[in-house]
Amino acid sequence: TVHAAETDVLVVGSGPAGAAASLALSALGVDNMMITKYRWTANTPRAHITNQRAMEVFRDLGIEQQVLAEATPHELIGDTVFCTAIAGEEIGRILTWGTHPAREADHRLSSPSQTVDIPQTLLEPILVRNATERGTQTRFSTEYLSHVQDADGVDVTVRDRVTDTTYVIRAKYLIGADGARSQVATDIGLPMEGRMDIAGSMNITFKADLSAHVGHRPSVLYWVIQPGSNIGGIGAGLVRMVRPWNEWLIVWGYDINDEPPVVDEAAATQIVRNLVGVPDLEVEITGTSLWGNNEMYATHLQAGRVFCAGDAIHRHPPSNGLGSNTSVQDSYNLAWKIAAVLRGQAGPSLLETYSVERAPVAKQIVLRANQSGREFGALFEALGITADQSEDEMRATIEERKDAGPAGVEKRRKVTEAMALKNYEFNAHGVEMGQHYTSQAVVSDGSARPAPTRDPELYFEQSTVPGGRLPHAWVGDSQRKVSTLDLARYDRFTLLTGVAGEAWADAAGKVAAELGIELETVVIGPGREVTDLYFDWERLRGVEESGVVLVRPDKHVAWRAHRLPDDPQRELLSALAKILGR
Ligand code: FDA
Secondary structure: OOOOEEEEEEEEOOOHHHHHHHHHHHHOOOOEEEEOOOOOOOOOOOOOEEOHHHHHHHHHOOOHHHHHHHOEOHHHOEEEEEEOOOOOOEEEEEEOOOOOHHHHHHHHHHOOOOOEEOOHHHHHHHHHHHHHHOOOEEEOOEEEEEEEEOOOOEEEEEEEOOOOEEEEEEEEEEEEOOOOOOHHHHHOOOOEEEEEEEEEEEEEEEEOOOHHHHOOOOEOEEEEOOOOOOOOOOOOEEEEEEEOOOEEEEEEEEOOOOOOOOOOHHHHHHHHHHHHOOOOOOOEEEEEEEEEEEEEEEOOOEEOOEEEOHHHOEEOOOHHHOHHHHHHHHHHHHHHHHHHHHOOOOOOHHHHHHHHHHHHHHHHHHHHHHHHHHOHHHHHHHHOOOOOOOHHHHHHHHHHHHOOOHHHHHHHHHHHHHHHHOHHHHOOHHHHHOOOOOOOOOOOOOOOOOOOOOOOOOOOOOOOOOOOEOOOOEEEOOOOEEEHHHHOOOOOEEEEEEHHHOHHHHHHHHHHHHHOOOEEEEEEOOOOOEEOOOOHHHHHOOOOOOOEEEEOOOOEEEEEEOOOOOOHHHHHHHHHHHHOOO
16 A cells, blocks of 8 residues: 555544544644545534533643633623523523532632633634644545554545545554544444434524623523424524624424425524514524434444544534533543553553543433433423414413412422423533543542532532542642642643652652653642642642642543552552553
């Protein structure tokens, strides 16, 4: 075979998964190439809610400020409205994405970063630009066709769509981040569970100035309950902010068993006017598309030197806003492992932990998102809405919640209950933050995960039990304030200890030299690298002052020791050798 190009890692796709993989690889100095089918990045807004974990990844990769500069800020994303039309009656609101004062505290205590909103059309260019600037060889209009792998690498056949020529790229590893219709996942025969196209949705993007209707209750999401809003779709009709307050996206459902609807300009304009509730609203329709809701995940993510990430391995509706966030984190989990194996710092078995760690996450988020969509049913039921009602009947049953009699009391109680359930879609902080890994790249210290004190889907509780994410606390000195997460950089392993544990630094130096890896010790305490400014770290660290928390490049705790042992070097070496598959 003639190899037209060679690279260490070939990434297929420039969406959130692929572009994040390339950026992470380039940040680590790994030679990589990213190919993508179209001449540019996403052409519709699509994913937008960007949660704290994804923002932490961006922070670590040096692009958090760039994302914040383009994003709609945290304060403007949370006054989520449920109504009969935007200009119609309001049924109620939920403060979403951690904007309730009580949830704001949970968010701020567990991360240096905030949940914001950035449409995929703006996020992808940031990822692609930074990846390319830092070393990625990016090829647009280049389509993955097939691959063949052998013991040392992968021959990938691609087609240049501009010149209609086919050539072969030789790579040591291949990452298929080619979306929900992934050809790479099909070619390696990833085992999938679930179903595709279980409900029909249409997207309508439009421009209209709605500030008068929404400026006083700023949110990303306005949910509309009208005739038809319980058919197909993502739970109810949705008017979603793309840019405040003049660019929007509507998601409206259709029955997937019927002929696909024709959404021409007139039909789209009518849907917009219905959902906004202004019959003569001036609207500029900028695009329409139909898509299917999926409930499918891969139970294994790798075949030899080929991996899949993103929607290729988890396909689900946008409920809970987990798609792009999880895709970014898949790649963040994978890239440092590939780098470590390429450098000979880890055995190839480390690569298998990608699948072991991320497949359960794929399953969890696919099931969560679909359940959230279905839980809108409780609100329809509470309001007394059924599938076969006429428009007038539906209006009358919604009206009944105003009745003074016992039926009204009961209806109001049920609406309150149904609205509370929506926190599992819009405030599932535990799902967003609580990913915990059990694999060979995590060495248990024998302690179990602490039992949750609150609902683990809604609430995240920080701990240093190996497998979980390093807790966030502000540390620093008189000149600077950084997060503990900032101490553990992506290009190395990090040991966090206290003043009484300073002997770990010497042990770590020797272990790093022996294994040929980057391993940094940070002593937290007065007069050391950083101080525990608010005394939060002491409460969170879960080990004694002389103990240690070993953090992986992706910020998950790899191992910990409760106190300084007689031979810290031996214990650290043993833990790291296991983690790295040496
Ligand atoms: P993504 O699909 O973004 O990217 C795939 C990439 O692979 C693209 O760059 C494509 O060009 C490339 N590619 C595909 N085949 C290729 C081939 N053979 N060769 C080369 N390149 C190839 N999520 C959400 O949270 N909120 C939302 O509102 C929406 N809305 C929404 C609407 C629509 C219409 C879709 C299709 C999806 C959404 N999503 C969403 C889902 C969200 O967009 C999704 O979770 C992420 O984009 C997943 O990122 P990936 O990088 O995995 O795939």
